Amino acid sequence: MSEMDDFSLPGDGTEAISNGIPNGISNGTSEHREHKEHKHKHKDRDREKDRHRDKDRHKSSHKDKDRDKDRHSSGHKSSHKDKERDKERSSDKERSKDKVQSDKDKHKEKDRERSEKEKHRDKDKERSEKDKHREKDKERSEKDKHRDRDKHRDKDKERSEREKSRDKDKDRHRDDKKHSSSSSNGEKKERDKERDKDRHSTSSHRSPHKEKDRDRDRHKDKEKSRDKEKEKVKIEVKTEVNVEIENEPDPIPHKDLVIKEETIESEEEDKLVINEPIKEEPVEEEDDDIPLSHRKRIKDEEEDDDEKPLAIRKKVKTEPKEKKRKKVKEEDDEDDFKPEKKKVKKEKKEKKARGAKLNSSQDSLPESPSKKGKKEDEPVWKWWEETKRDDGLKWTFLEHKGPLMAEAYVRLPSHVKFYYNGEPMELSEETEEVAGFYARMLDHAYTTKEVFNTNFMRDWRKVMTPKEKEIITDLKKCDFRRIHAFYVQQNEERKNRTKEERKALKEKNEALIVEYGWCNIDGHRQRIGNFKIEPPGLFRGRGEHPKQGMLKKRTMPEDVIINCSKDSAIPKPPSGHKWKEVRADPSVTWLACWVENVQGQTKYVMLNAASKLKGEKDWQKYEMARKLHQHVDRIREQYRLDWKSKEMRIRQRAVALYFIDKLALRAGNEKDEDQADTVGCCSLRVEHITLHEEKNGKEYVVEFDFLGKDSIRYYNEVSVERRVFKNLQLFKENKEDGNDLFDRLNTQILNKHLNELMDGLTAKVFRTYNASRTLQEQLDLLTNDDDPIPAKILSYNRANRAVAILCNHQRAAPKTFDKSMASLQKKMEDKKEQVEEAMKECSQLKKAVKSFGSQKDKAAYEKKKKALERLKEQLEKLELSATDKEENKTIALGTSKLNYLDPRISVAWCKKYGVPIEKVYNKTQRQKFQWAIEMATADYNFMGEPMNIKPEDEEEEEDE
DNA sequence: CGGGGTACTTAGAACTTTCCAT
DNA sequence: ATGGAAAGTTCTAAGTACCCCG
Numbered sequence A: 001m002s003e004m005d006d007f008s009l010p011g012d013g014t015e016a017i018s019n020g021i022p023n024g025i026s027n028g029t030s031e032h033r034e035h036k037e038h039k040h041k042h043k044d045r046d047r048e049k050d051r052h053r054d055k056d057r058h059k060s061s062h063k064d065k066d067r068d069k070d071r072h073s074s075g076h077k078s079s080h081k082d083k084e085r086d087k088e089r090s091s092d093k094e095r096s097k098d099k100v101q102s103d104k105d106k107h108k109e110k111d112r113e114r115s116e117k118e119k120h121r122d123k124d125k126e127r128s129e130k131d132k133h134r135e136k137d138k139e140r141s142e143k144d145k146h147r148d149r150d151k152h153r154d155k156d157k158e159r160s161e162r163e164k165s166r167d168k169d170k171d172r173h174r175d176d177k178k179h180s181s182s183s184s185n186g187e188k189k190e191r192d193k194e195r196d197k198d199r200h201s202t203s204s205h206r207s208p209h210k211e212k213d214r215d216r217d218r219h220k221d222k223e224k225s226r227d228k229e230k231e232k233v234k235i236e237v238k239t240e241v242n243v244e245i246e247n248e249p250d251p252i253p254h255k256d257l258v259i260k261e262e263t264i265e266s267e268e269e270d271k272l273v274i275n276e277p278i279k280e281e282p283v284e285e286e287d288d289d290i291p292l293s294h295r296k297r298i299k300d301e302e303e304d305d306d307e308k309p310l311a312i313r314k315k316v317k318t319e320p321k322e323k324k325r326k327k328v329k330e331e332d333d334e335d336d337f338k339p340e341k342k343k344v345k346k347e348k349k350e351k352k353a354r355g356a357k358l359n360s361s362q363d364s365l366p367e368s369p370s371k372k373g374k375k376e377d378e379p380v381w382k383w384w385e386e387t388k389r390d391d392g393l394k395w396t397f398l399e400h401k402g403p404l405m406a407e408a409y410v411r412l413p414s415h416v417k418f419y420y421n422g423e424p425m426e427l428s429e430e431t432e433e434v435a436g437f438y439a440r441m442l443d444h445a446y447t448t449k450e451v452f453n454t455n456f457m458r459d460w461r462k463v464m465t466p467k468e469k470e471i472i473t474d475l476k477k478c479d480f481r482r483i484h485a486f487y488v489q490q491n492e493e494r495k496n497r498t499k500e501e502r503k504a505l506k507e508k509n510e511a512l513i514v515e516y517g518w519c520n521i522d523g524h525r526q527r528i529g530n531f532k533i534e535p536p537g538l539f540r541g542r543g544e545h546p547k548q549g550m551l552k553k554r555t556m557p558e559d560v561i562i563n564c565s566k567d568s569a570i571p572k573p574p575s576g577h578k579w580k581e582v583r584a585d586p587s588v589t590w591l592a593c594w595v596e597n598v599q600g601q602t603k604y605v606m607l608n609a610a611s612k613l614k615g616e617k618d619w620q621k622y623e624m625a626r627k628l629h630q631h632v633d634r635i636r637e638q639y640r641l642d643w644k645s646k647e648m649r650i651r652q653r654a655v656a657l658y659f660i661d662k663l664a665l666r667a668g669n670e671k672d673e674d675q676a677d678t679v680g681c682c683s684l685r686v687e688h689i690t691l692h693e694e695k696n697g698k699e700y701v702v703e704f705d706f707l708g709k710d711s712i713r714y715y716n717e718v719s720v721e722r723r724v725f726k727n728l729q730l731f732k733e734n735k736e737d738g739n740d741l742f743d744r745l746n747t748q749i750l751n752k753h754l755n756e757l758m759d760g761l762t763a764k765v766f767r768t769y770n771a772s773r774t775l776q777e778q779l780d781l782l783t784n785d786d787d788p789i790p791a792k793i794l795s796y797n798r799a800n801r802a803v804a805i806l807c808n809h810q811r812a813a814p815k816t817f818d819k820s821m822a823s824l825q826k827k828m829e830d831k832k833e834q835v836e837e838a839m840k841e842c843s844q845l846k847k848a849v850k851s852f853g854s855q856k857d858k859a860a861y862e863k864k865k866k867a868l869e870r871l872k873e874q875l876e877k878l879e880l881s882a883t884d885k886e887e888n889k890t891i892a893l894g895t896s897k898l899n900y901l902d903p904r905i906s907v908a909w910c911k912k913y914g915v916p917i918e919k920v921y922n923k924t925q926r927q928k929f930q931w932a933i934e935m936a937t938a939d940y941n942f943m944g945e946p947m948n949i950k951p952e953d954e955e956e957e958e959d960e
Numbered sequence B: 001c002g003g004g005g006t007a008c009t010t011a012g013a014a015c016t017t018t019c020c021a022t
Numbered sequence C: 001a002t003g004g005a006a007a008g009t010t011c012t013a014a015g016t017a018c019c020c021c022g
Helices: A003-005 A013-023 A030-071 A075-089 A093-136 A142-151 A155-178 A180-198 A206-220 A221-238 A243-247 A251-265 A267-274 A283-288 A291-308 A312-316 A317-331 A343-359 A431-439 A452-461 A464-472 A483-494 A499-516 A612-642 A648-663 A722-732 A747-757 A763-782 A789-806 A817-853 A854-885 A895-900 A902-915 A921-927 A928-935
Strands: A396-402 A418-420 A423-425 A518-521 A524-527 A562-563 A581-583 A592-595 A602-605 A687-695 A698-707 A713-719
Touching: A030 A312, A075 A317, A142 A722, A283 A854, A423 A747, A431 A452, A431 A483, A452 A928, A499 A518, A524 A612, A562 A602, A602 A789, A612 A648, A612 A921, A648 A713, A648 A747, A687 A902, A698 A722, A747 A763, A763 A789, A789 A895, A789 A902, A895 A921, A902 A928, A921 A928
Parallel strands: A562 A581
Antiparallel strands: A396 A518, A418 A423, A518 A524, A562 A592, A592 A602, A687 A698, A698 A713
């Protein structure tokens, strides 16, 4: 890594180091420097890039949507509709309104769906028009395409999409494709600018230059440094290839700096405005009349320093950001052992722990796993009937066998060769192994992504011998196909295993579980969730991850920290190895951990979901959500008041909270720029929402369009209250795409506030709360006592689906979706024909019966009639399942069921309506929710009185 | 107060097994 | 039996939240 040193900028050591990772390939020179020098820019640039990506992606998905619409009714569309409906429901008033309505809704569902669909279609059309417009000259980069491919499975369609767009702007395309981000950056910025103009044509357009100057004179500390930073960047950039391009658009960042400053500082104007009643709450009235810009200034001014956008404060610090990576880099010195730092703490705890060992009641120690190996007949530990410990410790005794290390690499048979430049080439073991990782993925879209390939190549070269390194320089000349074929074949063989082989394998696996899959915790045997150390491979990030393709190294025992009781049988490291450390820390639940080299994150071995430790936490989570129910009215009142606050930060906080509550958005922590660009509520940026005074007959519509966790797109159009809308206009004012929408807010601030409103409250509680509440309400609404069980289950699934939509839990449409949909369609058509035919025959027979009336004819007629009935039924069934399928195309029910829905609601529902629990929860789920199954009675209600969760929470103090 | 680290939950994709129609 | 889809399981990435430190 010493090569890196060359590139470090003065005073910027950390970055240099961190950046080293990606650059570490070689003695890179100019190229590397380039990277480095761009670094400051990276953030912005990445954003730009990503924004584009988003747009592209969205564009394509809109198209997809349109397509879908044309073809058959509504996967997306209906879901959007539902989403909206559900979401609106979450604000109180709307909620009750909705309740009243939703019965009707049920009936009208179809109609509505249809009309909604149409609306959406229009919207989408509009949008895509807009997009086209905006991006008329915009390139659709290679990357984008790949991403699209990932998300939208439908390759054929996509291909045609791609071709279309390629036709449009192919030339530009190609260029941009090849020269990754940097060169196109400038253009992008410009386009953004333009787009921005188009979009908010009303918003003031200042003259960047003047303001820049002003800016400089002012020198507020923070801005100053930030500004400097930018300048630095600019200057450095000049040395770069893309000088001109970079320079041109550069005013933008300055502009936005200026804007911010302006809001804060332009004293005269401020004063003028200040006199205004803004201080008083009723601001909103004025809101409409006073030019927003004025208002804003006023407000800002008053708020003074802490009203400075956080970003500004932060920005200064952004430089050292890449420290984390440092660690990551360090990867190579895996062997440094750290002394047990935490020991001290633990010692005390230890004492207690020892005693406990002997308490072990039913369960035997893991030492005799073979006896107890079988999962089933294990007596259940009804921990929920015990009193909770209140010392914050997680265990007093913990014993396990340590994690199972990944299997050693097996070399390829000698006839399976790697080819370079058409020539077969021998590879060293490690090089071959890594080549194999890539070869396995050959038919995965990943391998067509530039970032992926670049990262892979860089890391691959790191493991090569000097000789190999010399030869293998170009990925394009690498031919992995034989290796790929070998692994494919191996897969085939695996599939074709005989029963005996399968059985043997299964037994082997079970034996491993018996040995490694269990631990003894406070005298009880509990399953471990992930006892296997993650095997080496290529990092597969989600979305447009800058680190995709990097080599995830093999984790060695020397990397692994073991956590267990001192007086337990300490797990033995594989022979010839030792653990990095063995510690006994009862304040945590993990049994082993290690640091993964790509992102530098700690990975943990923990208990499985059915364990006490997890179950208790889960229970507690739902109790917290129920507690929120007791306070939610008050909290909602509060944030509504806060919309009128004179302080910008409070307004932002209040609006963000409103979104979190109403739309179940995630909190939105800040992210490093070496991760995919995704956002949550607090990290929303200007470009993620579009405001429409009026849209599709609704007033004050906010259009959300951003990538959330896992780069899943969130698209929603929500009609909000006027004040919210006005506030959003205010927040967006004078900002560029790429700026934070809530520039005075982050998750810490929000959570701190929430905690003041209610003890233990955080942003994510709202998600849990609104999800569970929705389930409860929908179940109450949709379930008919006298429905047969299948109908009840359908109701349950519908309720579940409402939650999944609320939480935006999506999945890629199954690969086979179109195919299986088509075949379903075909079946339906066939069935229809059959029905028609049967009808004809039927009526003929009927005539015959009438005219002749022979017994035979009569019988035949009856028979036919019955057949007809049957056919009709079948047809209906098919239609129903088609609808269901379509609705579920991109919706994942599992996530909400597993993580957001208080299981007691479901259990109570089952008990109340006589539905067997197995219809709702499979075996694993039943294990996980055992506590709920045992304790919920038919009359359990999520919105009832919560139980006391923890000693601390017992004092129900939290009220005003 | 911000930055970095830690611990734990939440998430969708990929893979495996089971189920069902043929 | 077969093969394809659905259900279930495993895997690990990507979030949230909170703590500690300078």
